[in-house]
Amino acid sequence: MDTQRGRTDRRTFLLIAGLPLLTVGAGMTYLLWPQPPRRPEVRTDLGPLNRRLGPFLGELSDAHWLGYDIEGPGDDRSIPGPDSRIRVVGVAHLAAGGAAAITGKPDHAFAAAGAPSDLPAALKQHLPAAASWQHSPAFDAHANGQGAAAGQASDGIPTGRYLFDTARDLVHFDVLYLFT
Structure with a gap:
């Protein structure tokens, strides 16, 4: 029974620690992903x-x-x-x-x-x-x-x-x- 408790604590720890890591990883991927170049728009203001x-x-x-x-x-x-x-x-x-x-x-x-x-x-x-x-x-x-x-x-x-x-x-x- 003590073995079961150790597995539950480890799973909880991995869930708590892994979720922020996944969030940071997804955010970094978004920031570093190549974006298509923006084309400048023709202006007419004088x-x-x-x-x-x-x-x-x-x-x-x-x-x-x-x-x-x-x-x-x-x-x-x-x-x-x-x-x-x-x-x-x-x-x-x-x-x-x-x-x-x-x-x-x-x-x-x-x-x-x-x-x-x-x-x-x-x-x-x-x-x-x-x-x-x-x-x-x-x-x-x-x-x-x-x-x-x-x-x-x-x-x-x-x-x-x-x-x-x-x-x-x-x-x-x-x-x-x-x-x-």
């Missing part, structure tokens, strides 16, 4: 764009853009790195004549450019196929310097490329903000 790009592009309208961390999904289950790199890429309309005013400045030396490369699939439908893009490395340097000077420390350090279509008053921007 506030963040006009705050960051407005000082050197002017007032933007009718924008379609994405802003995301290029290192990963950025959800609450990932460990943040020592720095993050946020890509802001999209297309927007400038005020009437805005593209011509920017590209007409001789100190920027704009030249014909090809269509934007490395464009996220979600944005392809918002870029006109027949656009005549113009690009200037000098304007990129000017805009990146203006963005760094006008921005606050929380805005990150910008590195970007800007393409303009004067016929449609469009700007395509692809900017990387480094936050350290």
Whole structure:
């Protein structure tokens, strides 16, 4: 009879100790299980764009853009790195004549450019196929310097490329903000 009592105590102990272990194991499995990557959604709000790009592009309208961390999904289950790199890429309309005013400045030396490369699939439908893009490395340097000077420390350090279509008053921007 004493043998039976020992088995009952051992079973009770295993049940009491095993249940929390199973719960912790299931929780860890959920946290570590690979999740499908979240696709960023196309945004149309103008506030963040006009705050960051407005000082050197002017007032933007009718924008379609994405802003995301290029290192990963950025959800609450990932460990943040020592720095993050946020890509802001999209297309927007400038005020009437805005593209011509920017590209007409001789100190920027704009030249014909090809269509934007490395464009996220979600944005392809918002870029006109027949656009005549113009690009200037000098304007990129000017805009990146203006963005760094006008921005606050929380805005990150910008590195970007800007393409303009004067016929449609469009700007395509692809900017990387480094936050350290």
